[in-house]
Amino acid sequence: MSRLHIVGGNKISGEVKIQGAKNSVLPILAATLLIKGKCVLRNCPKLSDVESAVEILRYMGCTVTFEDDVIIVDSQGAKNYDIPDILMRKMRSSIMFLGPVMGRFQKARLCFPGGCELGPRPIDIHINAFREMGIKVIERHGCINCNTTEKTSSREITLPFPSVGATENIMMFACTLKGKTVIENAAKEPEIEDLQNFLNKMGAKIHGAGSGHIVIYGGRELFGAEYKIMPDRIVASTYMSAAAITGGELYLKDVVPSHLSAVLSIFEKAGCHIKKGRDYIYFKAPEKLKNVKTIMTMPYPGFPTDSNPVIAASLIKAKGTSVIIETIFQNRFKYTSELSRLGANIKIDSRVCVIEGVEKLYGAKVEATDLRGGAALVVAALGAEGETYIDNVFYIDRGYENIEKVLKSLGGQIERI
Numbered sequence: 001m002s003r004l005h006i007v008g009g010n011k012i013s014g015e016v017k018i019q020g021a022k023n024s025v026l027p028i029l030a031a032t033l034l035i036k037g038k039c040v041l042r043n044c045p046k047l048s049d050v051e052s053a054v055e056i057l058r059y060m061g062c063t064v065t066f067e068d069d070v071i072i073v074d075s076q077g078a079k080n081y082d083i084p085d086i087l088m089r090k091m092r093s094s095i096m097f098l099g100p101v102m103g104r105f106q107k108a109r110l111c112f113p114g115g116c117e118l119g120p121r122p123i124d125i126h127i128n129a130f131r132e133m134g135i136k137v138i139e140r141h142g143c144i145n146c147n148t149t150e151k152t153s154s155r156e157i158t159l160p161f162p163s164v165g166a167t168e169n170i171m172m173f174a175c176t177l178k179g180k181t182v183i184e185n186a187a188k189e190p191e192i193e194d195l196q197n198f199l200n201k202m203g204a205k206i207h208g209a210g211s212g213h214i215v216i217y218g219g220r221e222l223f224g225a226e227y228k229i230m231p232d233r234i235v236a237s238t239y240m241s242a243a244a245i246t247g248g249e250l251y252l253k254d255v256v257p258s259h260l261s262a263v264l265s266i267f268e269k270a271g272c273h274i275k276k277g278r279d280y281i282y283f284k285a286p287e288k289l290k291n292v293k294t295i296m297t298m299p300y301p302g303f304p305t306d307s308n309p310v311i312a313a314s315l316i317k318a319k320g321t322s323v324i325i326e327t328i329f330q331n332r333f334k335y336t337s338e339l340s341r342l343g344a345n346i347k348i349d350s351r352v353c354v355i356e357g358v359e360k361l362y363g364a365k366v367e368a369t370d371l372r373g374g375a376a377l378v379v380a381a382l383g384a385e386g387e388t389y390i391d392n393v394f395y396i397d398r399g400y401e402n403i404e405k406v407l408k409s410l411g412g413q414i415e416r417i
């Protein structure tokens with residue numbers, strides 16, 4: 001089991017190209033099942049979650065190649081409509097295969113691991129939406145069996161919460177339903193827009209992604225398409241957090257600044273100087289950050305829950321007290337106990353996190369508790385005095401491509417052992 005060894009104290013500065021978005025390439029990979037042909041996806045990040053999605057596609061009968069940042073999926077041979085438990089367990093977000101599998105086979109059998117490191121990951125919004133569209137869903141022994149019926153048809157669906165995954169599943173399935181499907185209170189994340197753009201390149205007719213009101217005119221013939229995955233806004237927020245805690249200066253390339261508005265405004269409140277271009281961000285941190293009174297995570301375009309841990313880590317040595325309120329995931333703050341081992345002064349009361357700024361952090365042995373929590377430990381270790389060892393690096397590898405290589409190129413003393 002590999003671990004990261006970090007010696008803190010260096011400024012994280014320089015130029016960094018941001019990898020393709022994990023939360024965009026995953027649903028788009030699932031969507032390739034909707035056609036019997038070839039799709040070419042560019043700017044794909046090399047992540048274990050992407051490997052897991054590729055493994056599921058191969059199990060279903062697709063041929064998939066992954067060279068450099070290009071994934072080619074030929075889904076001509078797809079025939080399995082059931083995904084075994086062992087593959088579903090590898091990645092919590094495998095639920096996003098439900099929509100495309102139903103679209104391709106009109107039936108699906110998926111087993112769910114239920115929770116993940118962030119707490120229970122219910123799928124009730126997905127299931128209720130599919131039932132509303134006339135799909136028969138039987139839940140038994142942690143698995144769900146779905147079948148279309150003669151009542152299955154396009155209609156208007158209103159989500160009780162703007163669930164990203166549920167929005168994506170309905171979009172993908174509705175492409176195969178004749179007529180007009182409308183999703184009200186849809187998630188507005190940029191990854192939803194990326195999925196819409198890819199599906200439309202496949203011949204679908206969808207509009208409204210990003211607005212909360214999405215319209216899908218389904219039943220059209222779909223065919224293979226080429227697509228370039230958008231940049232990963234959460235990874236961008238992570239490297240800015242590393243520069244923020246070390247007083248560094250970054251030039252981020254291949255980013256979409258508008259995807260990061262809520263995050264950039266927090267960094268500006270903390271005293272960072274930011275300049276935005278069409279596809280770049282110039283970021284300069286002060287020697288010492290100011291505290292940020294209140295950060296509240298919200299569905300997009302609000303402050304993203306996935307940036308909560310890395311921003312919290314960057315504020316550990318800020319002047320004064322910062323508060324983060326988590327409104328999306330129950331166990332998002334699991335990582336803070338590991339940050340305390342580095343000397344952070346953090347108190348948690350259910351979904352409220354109070355960070356009292358400290359003068360110094362000291363290297364220690366810590367372990368990642370989840371993907372973004374692990375990234376937070378890397379950020380804090382870079383701002384700590386002395387050596388830190390981080391275990392359970394596999395969590396971090398789910399979402400960050402060569403994190404040690406990137407940070408070393410930015411002046412960080414970090415290696416994988």
Ligand code: EPZ
Nearest residue numbers: 023093121122123124125126162163164165166306328329
């Ligand atoms: C997506 O997860 C992302 N994953 C998450 O990123 C991200 O944190 C999340 O959206 C919120 O932005 C991918 O895109 C692969 P949700 P998803 O459905 O789709 C509750 C990362 O670190 N809910 O919007 O699972 C749910 O429990 C990952 O990259 C239900 O109650 O998020 C949560 O509290 C972590 N019932 C909230 O809604 C449901 O049926 C948001 O979930 C579905 C969700």
